[in-house]
Amino acid sequence: MYSIRRALTKLIGLLAILGLSDSGAPQGRSLTELTSQRLGPIRHAELDPALVARIVAFENVFADVYPVTHEQWLDGFKRDMDPEREVAVWEEIASALKTFTAGRPLSKEVRAEAFGLLLVRSSSGAEEALKQAKQRHLSLEESRKVVNLYRASAQPITFEGK
DSSP states (O other): OEEOSSOHHHHHHHHHHTTOOGGGSGGGOOHHHHHTOOBOOOOOSSOOHHHHHHHHHHHGGGTTTSOOOHHHHHHHHHHSSOHHHHHHHHHHHHHHHHHHHTTOOOOHHHHHHHHHHHHHHHTSOHHHHHHHOOOSSSOHHHHHHHHHHOOSOOOOOEEOOO
16 A cells, blocks of 8 residues: 555556656566555545645646546545645645746646656655656756746655555
């Protein structure tokens, strides 16, 4: 079981799209091992209404690059050990993605790659995120801009043993 940034299978899919190798998996685990993990238990039967409002506020930012339902967002945060912390991470990712894409007609591939890069950045430093990612649609300069828009400190993804 695990507690992570949300829906690990989607994250691992994005990391694979970005070209991460097994050695780039969080905490030394292979991507194969991570994808075989099961959903963790519901740790919070209900989320505070103010926290739910914060989640609703960023859901649309990810609609085309991470299309999950409102119920799926809530379910994931109910499984997180510290949903407040995880919501703050997603708010930072949303802010950076909105800033990067504002007023620019970018393809879905570019937006998805920026999103994936921000996911990696959320759990590692900027330079490490750039080293891990294999940009296909973003130039190195654009990639640097994306990771530098994420201003919070890295929040490593944590795992529980099976």
